[in-house]
Amino acid sequence: MERALYGPGGFFLTRSPADHFRTSVHVSGRFAEAVAALLLRVDTALGHPSDLAFVDMAAGRAELALAVLRQVPAPVAARLRLYAVERAARPEGLDPRIGWTACPPAGVRGLLFANEWLDNVPLPVAEADERGIARYVEVRVPDGAERLGAPVAGEDLRWLRTWWPLEAGGARAEIGLTRDRAWADAVGSLAEGLAVAVDYGHTRAARPPYGTLTGYRAGRQVPPVPDGGRDLTAHVAMDALGGTMTTQREALRALGVDGGRPPLALASTDPAAYVRALAAAGEAAELTATGGLGDFLWVTAPVGPRCADLAAGPDAPGPALSR
Secondary structure: OHHHHHOOOOHHHHOOHHHOOOOHHHHOHHHHHHHHHHHHHHHHHOOOOOOEEEEEEOOOOOHHHHHHHHHOOHHHHHHEEEEEEOOOOOOOOOOOOEEEEOOOOOOEEEEEEEEOOHHHOOOOEEEEOOOOOEEEEEEOOOOOOEEEEEEOOHHHHHHHHHHOOOOOOOOEEEOOHHHHHHHHHHHHOEEEEEEEEEEOEEOHHHOOOOOOOEEEEOOEEEOOOOOOOOEEEOOEEHHHHOOEEEEHHHHHHHOOOOOOOOOOHHHHHOHHHHHHHHHHHHHHHHHOOOOOHHHOEEEEEEEOHHHHHHHOOOOOOOOOOOO
C-alpha cells in the first residue's frame, strides 16, 4: 500500500487526486469558510501571534490552503504562514505565500487541519482464521489474489485486542497503529494550537465486520489492488486517535455553516441575493447531510492550555466545535 500510493510511480505522486475522488474541499467554498472561522478562533485563543500557522495536511494541490487564505481578513493574512504538506511535487504556479513540504513543520503555532489524510495512511489488514487467530492478509499484484499470511503479533496484535477484536471465521480488521502514530506525530509538530482530523471513520461500538479497504479510480469504486493505478483507502478508527470527537454536521454548524433555506420574502425584495443564499444553503446541506458528508467524524486535539476550550464538548465553556 505504501509503495502503491507513495513509491516510484505511486498513485499520489503521479496523478491528481481530484480527478479520482471528491472531498468536502471540492464540494463547496463554505467548507473553507468554516475552516477559516476555526483558524480565527485559534488566532484569538493564541493572542494573535505575529506568525500564525495554517498547516494543510495531504494538501493535494493546496486547494484548501488557498481558499482559507482568501477567506481571512487582510490583517490576519499578513501574519499567516501557510504550509501545504504533500509528498507529491509542488504544483507549478502555486501562490508563493504557500510553503510546500513533505512533513508538517515543527514548532509552529496555529491550526493543523487534516482533511481526508488518515484514510490514505498505509496500514495492514488482518483476518481471523477458522480458529480465531488473526493473520495478516497478503495480496498479489497485479491480479489482487489474496491469502492469509503470518499471525498478527507484537504491537499490531495489542492494537487489535484494544481497538478491533476479531472473531473466528473470516472477520477482518484494518490495523490502525500506523494512523495513530502519524496523527500523534502531526499533533506533536505544533508548539501550540489546535489539530483537527476529518475523515471517514468508525468507533469500536460499530466496527465494520469485514473492514472498509477499497480502491477508487476515475470516481468509481474498484478492487483495492496495490498496483499504483488507483487510490487505496480505508475508513479510520477515529476513537483510537484520542481527542474530542464530533460529526462534521455538528462541527460545521457550530462554525456557521447552516443548510436552512433563506426566507422566501428575500426572493421578492432582492431576487439575486435570494438565489445566492439558496445556492449557499444547498452547498451547506450537502456538507452536513446525514448519510453523506455530514457523517464524517472530526477529532480535535488542542496543544497548550490556551486552546483547550476549542476542543471542548457541548456542555463546556468556550468556543466548542459541537453543540
